[in-house]
Amino acid sequence: MSVIYQKVALIGLGLIASSMARALREGGLAGSISGHARSAETRETALDIGLVDSVHDTAAAAVDGADLVVLCVPVGVMGAIAEEIAPHLAPGATLTDVGSVKRAVIDAVGPHVPQGVHFIPGHPLAGTEQSGPRAGFATLFTNRWWLFTPLEGTDPEALARLKSLVEAMGANTDEMAPDHHDLVLSVVSHTPHLIAYTMVGVADHLRRVTHEEVIKYSASGFRDFTRIAASDPVMWRDVFLTNKEATLDVLGRFTEELFMLQRAIRMGDGDMLHDYFTRTRAIRRGIIEAGQDTDAPDFGRAPKKDG
Numbered sequence: 001m002s003v004i005y006q007k008v009a010l011i012g013l014g015l016i017a018s019s020m021a022r023a024l025r026e027g028g029l030a031g032s033i034s035g036h037a038r039s040a041e042t043r044e045t046a047l048d049i050g051l052v053d054s055v056h057d058t059a060a061a062a063v064d065g066a067d068l069v070v071l072c073v074p075v076g077v078m079g080a081i082a083e084e085i086a087p088h089l090a091p092g093a094t095l096t097d098v099g100s101v102k103r104a105v106i107d108a109v110g111p112h113v114p115q116g117v118h119f120i121p122g123h124p125l126a127g128t129e130q131s132g133p134r135a136g137f138a139t140l141f142t143n144r145w146w147l148f149t150p151l152e153g154t155d156p157e158a159l160a161r162l163k164s165l166v167e168a169m170g171a172n173t174d175e176m177a178p179d180h181h182d183l184v185l186s187v188v189s190h191t192p193h194l195i196a197y198t199m200v201g202v203a204d205h206l207r208r209v210t211h212e213e214v215i216k217y218s219a220s221g222f223r224d225f226t227r228i229a230a231s232d233p234v235m236w237r238d239v240f241l242t243n244k245e246a247t248l249d250v251l252g253r254f255t256e257e258l259f260m261l262q263r264a265i266r267m268g269d270g271d272m273l274h275d276y277f278t279r280t281r282a283i284r285r286g287i288i289e290a291g292q293d294t295d296a297p298d299f300g301r302a303p304k305k306d307g
């Protein structure tokens with residue numbers, strides 16, 4: 001593959017940025033990669049493990065001369081960083097982000113973007129519960145969706161170039177309106193995370209009576225909640241603070257459904273429960289058919305010999 005951007009600046013050097021850096025390198029898609037992160041430790045690690053060609057103490061220095069700048073920091077700090085880098089962005093450069101929420105990022109970043117810079121908000125639907133510069137891997141985006149929420153008047157050539165980059169990293173691309181994105185993501189990602197956090201919190205409250213058993217028998221479903229609930233606290237705090245409306249909407253619906261199921265259990269309404277679970281099973285089948293997960297039992301985990 002060939003170089004798509006001469007200089008890519010990654011602001012934030014955690015899971016997503018380090019996966020991007022690896023994918024960019026493997027594909028030979030960037031002439032050079034510069035980076036910035038808040039802590040000296042992260043910056044040094046990124047340089048040591050060869051994620052980037054240069055690291056900089058400030059975001060402003062990292063974006064100097066870059067034709068693509070990617071904001072890979074928690075959603076809550078994107079506005080402040082945009083303000084800092086704005087005067088240093090090269091004319092004609094593309095500025096994008098990978099934030100999990102789109103309306104809040106557009107509102108925070110948009111006002112700072114200078115004339116002549118193409119601001120194209122984006123969101124890769126790919127991740128793990130790990131964070132930091134060592135957590136990334138080049139195939140993170142393979143066959144995953146990378147959504148863009150372009151603003152009115154977005155330059156089609158700049159958008160096509162950015163799409164060609166993420167497609168070269170293995171992603172599939174699509175476009176969405178920002179508010180619609182936030183609602184959809186609340187259903188498929190944000191609220192499920194909140195529920196996982198809650199379930200693990202409930203287990204924690206009961207730990208005096210259940211501690212040993214919770215750990216010992218965690219393979220029976222709870223383990224998958226704990227994986228999600230181990231996700232980065234700062235990232236997820238920001239997601240809920242900035243996608244408030246959609247999360248509260250979905251959470252309201254969730255609570256109603258939960259009460260319905262609670263009632264069915266209380267009344268012994270087996271038919272209702274059976275119908276409900278039949279419907280949800282079909283949704284899982286749809287996800288597998290769409291190539292977004294494996295149908296291997298237990299998500300393809302190798303069975304343990306000791307059971």
Ligand code: NAP
Nearest residue numbers: 012013014015016037038039042073075099100127131132
């Ligand atoms: P991460 O692994 O926790 O990395 C965050 C990076 O941002 C770190 O390098 C951190 O630097 C840096 N940072 C934080 N505050 C900063 C500041 N004020 N100035 C400069 N750098 C700062 O996070 P991530 O998982 O890559 O997530 C990054 C973005 O991607 C978030 O907006 C998130 O919503 C989005 N996203 C995440 C996932 C996922 O599953 N993880 C999926 C899709 C999108 P230090 O290391 O020095 O603290």
